[in-house]
Amino acid sequence: MACCIYCLILMGLFCVSCKTSEHVDMVCTEITANKNYCCEDLGLTEIPKALPAITEILDFSFNFLPSLHNSTFNMLKSLVYLDLTRCQINWVYENVFQSNAKLNTIVLTGNLLLFLAETAFAGPYSLKHLVLTQTGLTSIMFIPLHNLDNLETLLIGSNHISSLELPPNFPTRELRYLDLQMNNIESISTRDTKILKQTQNLTLSLKGNAIVHIEPGAFNSSSFYSLDFGGCIDISVILAGIQNIQTVILWLGTFQDVEGTLPISPVMLQDLCSISVENVNLQMRHFRPLSTATFLCLTKLRNLDLTHAGLTAIPPNISGMKMLKELNLNENSFQHICNISSAVFPSLTHLSVRMNLEELNLGSGCLEALTQLQYLDLSNSQIENSDCCNEQLKGLSNLQYLNLSYNKQHWLKNGAFNECAKLEVLDLAFTHLHISASQGSFHNLHLLQILNLSHTFINTGIQHLLTGLQNLVLLNLDSNSFDSGIILNDNLFQEVPSLKELILSSCELISVQSRAFHSLRDLKHVDLSHNKLTALSTEAFSNLKNMYLNFANNRIHFIPRDMLTSLSGKSIINLSYNPLECSCSNIGLLTWYKQNLDKIEAPEGTVCCEHKSLAGMKLSAVTLSCGMGTAGAVFLALAVIIVIVASLILTVRFLKRQYHQI
Numbered sequence: 319m320a321c322c323i324y325c326l327i328l329m330g331l332f333c334v335s336c337k338t339s340e341h342v343d344m345v346c347t348e349i350t351a352n353k354n355y356c357c358e359d360l361g362l363t364e365i366p367k368a369l370p371a372i373t374e375i376l377d378f379s380f381n382f383l384p385s386l387h388n389s390t391f392n393m394l395k396s397l398v399y400l401d402l403t404r405c406q407i408n409w410v411y412e413n414v415f416q417s418n419a420k421l422n423t424i425v426l427t428g429n430l431l432l433f434l435a436e437t438a439f440a441g442p443y444s445l446k447h448l449v450l451t452q453t454g455l456t457s458i459m460f461i462p463l464h465n466l467d468n469l470e471t472l473l474i475g476s477n478h479i480s481s482l483e484l485p486p487n488f489p490t491r492e493l494r495y496l497d498l499q500m501n502n503i504e505s506i507s508t509r510d511t512k513i514l515k516q517t518q519n520l521t522l523s524l525k526g527n528a529i530v531h532i533e534p535g536a537f538n539s540s541s542f543y544s545l546d547f548g549g550c551i552d553i554s555v556i557l558a559g560i561q562n563i564q565t566v567i568l569w570l571g572t573f574q575d576v577e578g579t580l581p582i583s584p585v586m587l588q589d590l591c592s593i594s595v596e597n598v599n600l601q602m603r604h605f606r607p608l609s610t611a612t613f614l615c616l617t618k619l620r621n622l623d624l625t626h627a628g629l630t631a632i633p634p635n636i637s638g639m640k641m642l643k644e645l646n647l648n649e650n651s652f653q654h655i656c657n658i659s660s661a662v663f664p665s666l667t668h669l670s671v672r673m674n675l676e677e678l679n680l681g682s683g684c685l686e687a688l689t690q691l692q693y694l695d696l697s698n699s700q701i702e703n704s705d706c707c708n709e710q711l712k713g714l715s716n717l718q719y720l721n722l723s724y725n726k727q728h729w730l731k732n733g734a735f736n737e738c739a740k741l742e743v744l745d746l747a748f749t750h751l752h753i754s755a756s757q758g759s760f761h762n763l764h765l766l767q768i769l770n771l772s773h774t775f776i777n778t779g780i781q782h783l784l785t786g787l788q789n790l791v792l793l794n795l796d797s798n799s800f801d802s803g804i805i806l807n808d809n810l811f812q813e814v815p816s817l818k819e820l821i822l823s824s825c826e827l828i829s830v831q832s833r834a835f836h837s838l839r840d841l842k843h844v845d846l847s848h849n850k851l852t853a854l855s856t857e858a859f860s861n862l863k864n865m866y867l868n869f870a871n872n873r874i875h876f877i878p879r880d881m882l883t884s885l886s887g888k889s890i891i892n893l894s895y896n897p898l899e900c901s902c903s904n905i906g907l908l909t910w911y912k913q914n915l916d917k918i919e920a921p922e923g924t925v926c927c928e929h930k931s932l933a934g935m936k937l938s939a940v941t942l943s944c945g946m947g948t949a950g951a952v953f954l955a956l957a958v959i960i961v962i963v964a965s966l967i968l969t970v971r972f973l974k975r976q977y978h979q980i
């Protein structure tokens with residue numbers, strides 16, 4: 319009986335202790351010890367007491383905190399960044415952040431704020447970023463400005479604000495970013511914007527507001543970094559309203575889901591002439607028509623974006639576009655690259671005609687005028703090139719970047735890129751390549767650093783495929799195949815001695831010969847994942863110091879220890895998803911693994927192979943004793959006894975014989 323009572327008392331004590339420990343236990347995730355915690359979506363109704371007082375970054379989003387008081391955060395005196403996204407906060411009382419002097423960012427996104435006390439944000443000396451997106455605000459006037467003098471970012475998008483009217487004491491000294499997108503502002507008056515003239519280099523977003531009127535002069539002589547009127551219905555209303563302004567970026571594009579936007583006639587752009595602007599975005603706008611007159615007020619631009627503008631051609635007799643450096647013509651419907659009239663833009667350094675909606679014919683010499691072009695993106699444009707690429711790229715002698723990926727097919731002959739000897743990046747991925755070049759198609763590309771040939775079905779048997787690429791740093795051969803699945807010692811990589819990164823994933827490789835990569839002395843990153851390799855052939859590399867090796871998803875069962883010991887310095891190896899044996903015959907790997915966990919990538923996927931009792935166990939958790947088993951020991955003891963007995967008998971016999979002879 320006494321014993322049972324004793325048991326009960328013990329059980330009681332145990333329960334108390336488990337309750338207290340539950341209370342103290344940290345439910346949040348520690349991102350950086352004592353500094354950065356994530357308590358996202360844990361159903362919490364208060365800030366956990368266990369958070370260290372010196373916490374600086376706290377993500378408390380998706381919890382439940384209907385009201386904020388002066389005691390809610392008073393333990394966390396070092397807070398710098400506080401995320402309270404969607405915590406069902408309705409009431410923010412006086413001096414909520416009075417104890418958080420260092421607070422720099424407060425995120426209140428997605429809380430329906432019914433009450434914001436005048437001193438709600440008092441306390442932090444230098445609050446810089448305040449996010450009040452989707453908080454049900456109906457006026458900027460409702461934002462308590464107390465202590466916001468150092469504000470740099472104010473995000474009040476997706477609310478019901480109908481006026482840009484700003485209070486006279488609105489903080490402008492440090493303000494760099496004012497986001498008012500997706501509100502209900504229809505009209506802007508001179509009085510509204512007076513205070514904004516004090517800002518410098520401001521990014522102002524009015525995207526998604528259905529602006530129908532701007533009082534003339536409302537923005538007169540203002541200066542911005544970026545002005546965003548994305549999705550507005552009538553561009554001419556905007557341009558008339560922002561006469562005489564200066565801005566680096568003017569965003570006038572629209573979006574798929576915006577209905578009723580007016581097509582742009584040349585007259586609608588005439589007010590652009592009095593605006594000082596460098597970059598204009600007109601994505602998804604349609605032109606009725608796109609004519610020489612459309613460009614009359616665009617002559618001072620450096621950067622023009624006409625993505626998805628329904629274009630089939632650009633008139634060849636446009637003049638005055640000599641300042642333009644970057645032109646974006648993505649997602650249009652050109653049949654022929656000549657239709658972009660490249661000679662109209664002789665100073666271009668960047669041209670992008672990506673994701674063309676028609677099969678794009680590259681013709682011959684259509685880009686010849688672009689002698690300063692450095693960057694050309696023609697990816698994803700259904701291009702088929704029967705004799706790539708000298709005729710097509712004629713004159714582009716300064717080209718450094720060429721993207722021809724995701725096209726149909728190209729036939730490459732000897733010296734296919736002779737016209738652009740300065741290429742540094744060449745991307746041909748996901749395009750069927752037919753290479754009929756005994757001397758290599760790239761042999762003049764001495765400056766090339768990055769070559770992407772992934773998914774190109776190239777013939778890797780061409781010994782001189784990579785001839786001339788003496789400065790190549792990165793070669794991607796993902797999903798190409800090698801003869802019989804073997805990388806021979808004598809291979810095409812001999813030609814690229816500067817290579818640092820080599821991607822050979824999904825190449826159906828069965829084996830790599832023992833000196834295959836010996837000529838690549840700078841190699842630092844090798845991806846051999848998703849092949850059929852059965853051995854970890856580290857001897858194939860000449861230098862394994864600070865190397866990244868990915869052998870994941872292969873068929874490796876055993877790894878002898880000496881294949882691993884050469885991985886020195888800060889080397890990393892990914893061995894995940896291999897059928898590794900966790901038996902004594904693999905003890906070399908198992909012991910090395912435990913001693914070198916810092917070198918292992920993806921340990922969660924590095925597990926013992928299926929069919930044994932240890933199947934699925936992480937390699938680091940396996941403990942094997944690989945001395946002799948008991949059976950072995952008994953056997954050995956028996957053997958020893960037999961040997962001793964036998965030699966005794968022999969000795970006795972020998973002695974007897976000796977004795978008899980005497």
Ligand SMILES: *[C@@H]1O[C@H](CO)[C@@H](O)[C@H](O)[C@H]1NC(C)=O
Pocket residue numbers: 388389413
């Ligand atoms: C916090 O607010 C309460 C009233 O809501 C007030 O009585 C108390 O003095 C305040 N605490 C501090 C430290 O200001």
Ligand SMILES: *[C@@H]1O[C@H](CO)[C@@H](O)[C@H](O)[C@H]1NC(C)=O
Pocket residue numbers: 494519521543
């Ligand atoms: C203006 O603002 C932009 C973006 O915020 C920034 O990249 C740029 O450096 C700023 N320019 C000046 C002169 O401060």
Ligand SMILES: *[C@@H]1O[C@H](CO)[C@@H](O)[C@H](O)[C@H]1NC(C)=O
Pocket residue numbers: 534535538539562
């Ligand atoms: C705009 O400002 C200029 C001088 O900066 C002035 O001459 C002009 O009258 C102003 N226009 C309007 C409509 O306020």
Ligand SMILES: *[C@@H]1O[C@H](CO)[C@@H](O)[C@H](O)[C@H]1NC(C)=O
Pocket residue numbers: 610633635
């Ligand atoms: C430009 O060419 C078009 C025909 O392609 C013609 O209608 C137009 O008048 C020309 N404009 C100028 C300014 O020469």
Ligand SMILES: *[C@@H]1O[C@H](CO)[C@@H](O)[C@H](O)[C@H]1NC(C)=O
Pocket residue numbers: 630631653654656657
């Ligand atoms: C596009 O260019 C080709 C070749 O120069 C020409 O035949 C065709 O008429 C042009 N198409 C348009 C829409 O200008």
Ligand SMILES: *[C@@H]1O[C@H](CO)[C@@H](O)[C@H](O)[C@H]1NC(C)=O
Pocket residue numbers: 672697698721723724743745
């Ligand atoms: C080339 O374009 C494709 C598709 O547009 C893109 O995914 C890829 O990153 C680009 N290549 C380079 C080297 O930038």
Ligand SMILES: *[C@@H]1O[C@H](CO)[C@@H](O)[C@H](O)[C@H]1NC(C)=O
Pocket residue numbers: 723724745747748768769770792794
């Ligand atoms: C080709 O490889 C380069 C370098 O890894 C990469 O930047 C680019 O995105 C790749 N291209 C495609 C189409 O994936």
Ligand SMILES: *[C@@H]1O[C@H](CO)[C@@H](O)[C@H](O)[C@H]1NC(C)=O
Pocket residue numbers: 847848868870871892894919920
């Ligand atoms: C290890 O390699 C596999 C296969 O390439 C890859 O999916 C995985 O992301 C890699 N692990 C890490 C942590 O990068």
